[in-house]
Amino acid sequence: MISEQLSPRLESWSKGEEAIEVLDQTRGFGGDFVSAYIFGTDGATTFFQDLHRGTDMIKCFSGILNGLFWRTEMPALTVWLHLCGIHLVPQSTIDEQEQLENMCLDLCRSAEKTYRPEEEPLTVYAQLRTNLALSGLSGELLEKTVAAELLDQIFAAVHGIGLTLTYAMFQLSRNPSIQTKLRGELIDADEEQKSSSESMTKQDLPVLRAVLRETMRVHPASPGPTFRVTPAKITHIGPYPNIPTDTTVSACSYTLHKGPPFPHPEEWRPERWLESDEHELKEMNRWFWGFGSGARGCIGNEISLYAMEQFLAAVYLNYETSIAKASDMEQMDGLFGIPKDRELWLAFRKAEPLS
Ligand code: HEM
Numbered sequence: 001m002i003s004e005q006l007s008p009r010l011e012s013w014s015k016g017e018e019a020i021e022v023l024d025q026t027r028g029f030g031g032d033f034v035s036a037y038i039f040g041t042d043g044a045t046t047f048f049q050d051l052h053r054g055t056d057m058i059k060c061f062s063g064i065l066n067g068l069f070w071r072t073e074m075p076a077l078t079v080w081l082h083l084c085g086i087h088l089v090p091q092s093t094i095d096e097q098e099q100l101e102n103m104c105l106d107l108c109r110s111a112e113k114t115y116r117p118e119e120e121p122l123t124v125y126a127q128l129r130t131n132l133a134l135s136g137l138s139g140e141l142l143e144k145t146v147a148a149e150l151l152d153q154i155f156a157a158v159h160g161i162g163l164t165l166t167y168a169m170f171q172l173s174r175n176p177s178i179q180t181k182l183r184g185e186l187i188d189a190d191e192e193q194k195s196s197s198e199s200m201t202k203q204d205l206p207v208l209r210a211v212l213r214e215t216m217r218v219h220p221a222s223p224g225p226t227f228r229v230t231p232a233k234i235t236h237i238g239p240y241p242n243i244p245t246d247t248t249v250s251a252c253s254y255t256l257h258k259g260p261p262f263p264h265p266e267e268w269r270p271e272r273w274l275e276s277d278e279h280e281l282k283e284m285n286r287w288f289w290g291f292g293s294g295a296r297g298c299i300g301n302e303i304s305l306y307a308m309e310q311f312l313a314a315v316y317l318n319y320e321t322s323i324a325k326a327s328d329m330e331q332m333d334g335l336f337g338i339p340k341d342r343e344l345w346l347a348f349r350k351a352e353p354l355s
Contacts, residue, residue: 001033002314005049010319013348019324022344023166026311027061028054030161033307034300035107035154038124043111045103045154057103060096061158062342067093068335073227104151108143125150153300159336160221161304165311166344167219168211170329171268173321173346178270182207184354186317200313210273212308216290217257218268223337224252226292253289254337261287321346 006029013020028047031054036044047054067089070078078088111125122130129146137145172179185207189200227250235243243249258265261283262272276284291298298304315321325345331337 001029001036001048002310006311006314010315010348014319014350019345019347022169022346023162023339023342024055024058025051026165026169027058027158027162029165029311030304030307031058031061031154031158033161034157034303037303038150038153039107039111040123040125043107043114043123043125045107047158057100058158060100061155062338063093063096064100064155065334065336065338066090100151100155101147104147104154105143108147108150112143124153156298156300157304157307159338160298160300161307163219163221163336163338164212164216164304165308166339167329168215168308168312169315169321169346170323170344171215171218172211172316173323175268176320176322178207178211179316179320180354182211182312182316183320183351186313187354189313190317200317205309205313206274207270208309208312210270211312212305213273213288213290214268214270217262217288218266219331219337220253220257220290221336222292223254223331223333225250226252226296228296251289253292256287256289259287315348316351318351320349320351322349323347 009025025048028051031045032048038044045054045057047057067078070088081088108125111123112129115126115129117126117130125146128149129142132142132145172182185205186200189203189205192203193200227248230243230245230247230249232245234245235247237243237249261280273281273284291301291304323345324347327339327341327343327345329339329341329344332340
């Protein structure tokens with residue numbers, strides 16, 4: 001994807017005069033990268049590759065965020081009111097949900113045609129399907145359960161990877177000195193790669209990693225709240241004792257990421273991850289909650305970091321970006337913290353050699 005699709009596109013963007021809207025591009029990239037891991041490259045989505053059609057599908061992924069509170073927190077009431085003619089969820093959202101479900105069912109049906117449980121390497125699709133079948137599911141229920149789980153994963157990739165990359169490029173475009181520092185690191189790693197054949201992002205890239213971590217701290221793709229219901233015994237949470245059974249509680253990365261280990265928390269300063277001492281870093285990592293943690297933590301964190309490192313390395317090794325058109329980038333409240341204007345317009349230029 002990087003060499004065959006992203007690199008030629010970057011080259012053409014850098015030659016044109018036009019500003020590029022990057023939120024849809026990065027969301028398309030996130031969806032395609034992870035769905036290639038799920039289904040194999042031949043069976044993956046083509047949102048990024050075929051951006052014309054891809055943009056329509058990306059719009060569906062945005063549209064289904066509407067009315068999410070009602071659908072997830074009060075599903076029975078939502079259905080009941082719908083039957084009475086009161087629509088808490090817009091019809092367009094219901095249609096978009098159906099379109100995405102059909103798309104994912106089609107991807108699964110295509111994968112099923114080449115499904116060989118005994119053949120390596122196993123795709124995520126093959127492993128999930130095999131294990132769910134072993135647990136007793138079959139027929140339509142098996143097909144729909146696999147498709148529902150995999151659509152959730154593509155949904156997480158589209159928004160999680162797309163938003164994090166968009167905010168990283170937004171901040172880098174406003175901070176040319178950090179862009180230059182990052183390019184210096186990537187050029188060194190590229191030289192090293194040519195002599196050692198070690199993939200660039202497998203090397204130690206502290207600036208790139210600090211850029212991503214600081215972006216996820218200031219602009220968490222999933223800022224919360226993340227709801228949980230207390231179990232059947234009275235629960236203690238941190239300093240709060242005696243929380244009754246069946247109480248909805250939540251935590252937010254948005255607030256945790258502004259906690260005491262992060263002085264001037266609103267400032268995007270990747271240096272804080274590079275210059276802090278061991279004790280400060282330990283505290284910062286303890287408060288960092290970009291991928292959640294524990295049993296409900298993110299299972300897509302490793303592949304997301306890998307995809308995002310590959311993307312940013314491809315962009316900033318050879319190109320410079322700057323803001324082409326002002327957009328309101330304040331993150332909206334919700335499951336995913338989408339920027340208010342839902343767009344980011346950047347200019348891409350071939351990078352000047354570093355002096
Ligand atoms: C930069 C990208 C991503 C970010 C920032 C992100 C963030 C998160 C966060 C904060 C949680 C915890 C939610 C909670 O505590 O309720 C989570 C859970 C999860 N994520 Fe991700 N995610 C990303 C990408 C992905 C990808 C690519 C996948 C799919 C392969 C994925 C699949 C999941 C799953 C299955 C869960 C667990 C849900 C549960 O058990 O309730 N995520 N993610």
